[in-house]
């Protein structure tokens with residue numbers, strides 16, 4: 001059976017993100033994968049309206065789908081994307097994070113949340129491999145949230161990210177072609193995706209640099225101070241991407257290290273079990289609001305004060 005591998009990019013046509021993605025996909029094709037590739041610029045994609053009908057439905061045990069389902073190309077793309085064994089995402093970095101086109105597309109994934117839909121029995125669980133390529137004109141310093149934002153948007157559909165690559169200092173169109181080492185690294189991304197696909201799902205592991213990033217769980221480079229979470233759980237330090245909890249410790253050679261606590265992966269967002277806790281949180285906090293007539297009435301009474309206020313627009 002041929003593995004299906006898809007490339008999804010949000011970069012300029014014939015430019016850096018597209019080129020690196022094609023290089024990665026070529027490696028997959030060479031190993032026999034059936035390859036599909038799209039550039040999100042070719043599609044009509046609407047912004048999530050924030051209607052939350054998808055999560056409201058899920059918290060009531062129903063798969064209501066997206067309210068924009070027949071209004072743009074998202075559902076058509078998702079039918080193909082969710083039928084892949086692996087997807088490689090590439091996006092240009094704008095203002096330290098992935099471009100708004102990439103984020104617009106990925107934020108619409110909530111209606112297809114595999115942990116929530118699996119939990120209510122609407123879909124069967126499926127293992128998927130993912131890999132990420134971020135491209136920017138500057139160094140990591142100016143791409144500090146690029147891979148992190150990309151990665152967290154892929155967890156919604158349970159992509160197990162096995163490798164990620166940040167191409168730095170390639171601002172001009174197709175400038176990456178001057179860097180054979182970057183093309184080689186993109187090719188390695190493709191080979192690592194194939195390596196993961198050829199490994200039983202339960203044994204798939206991170207295949208990038210073992211030392212990459214702060215977080216030993218998801219390899220993000222982004223930590224934050226922990227605050228009390230839903231249900232009272234709190235860690236001194238959290239990974240901003242996967243939510244692993246732990247603390248900073250000094251190693252013998254005087255460097256700081258993020259050490260995950262014994263219960264630090266209880267709410268690991270990269271797992272369906274971890275995101276299932278978030279599903280319970282939504283059912284409690286959002287579902288609890290809609291189910292409580294007192295709360296709804298209080299909001300209805302207080303809202304007119306603000307709907308009546310208008311300020312000069314432009």
Ligand SMILES: Cc1cc2nc3c(=O)[nH]c(=O)nc-3n(C[C@H](O)[C@H](O)[C@H](O)COP(=O)(O)O)c2cc1C
Pocket residue numbers: 010011012013015016017018091092093094095096097135136137138139142143170171172173174
């Ligand atoms: C609006 C805008 C914001 C940008 N912000 C950043 C940035 O914060 N960091 C960075 O490294 N590059 C930034 N860039 C540069 C792009 O990431 C760079 O041109 C990249 O090569 C684009 O990828 P592409 O050729 O695949 O479209 C920005 C470019 C634009 C147009």
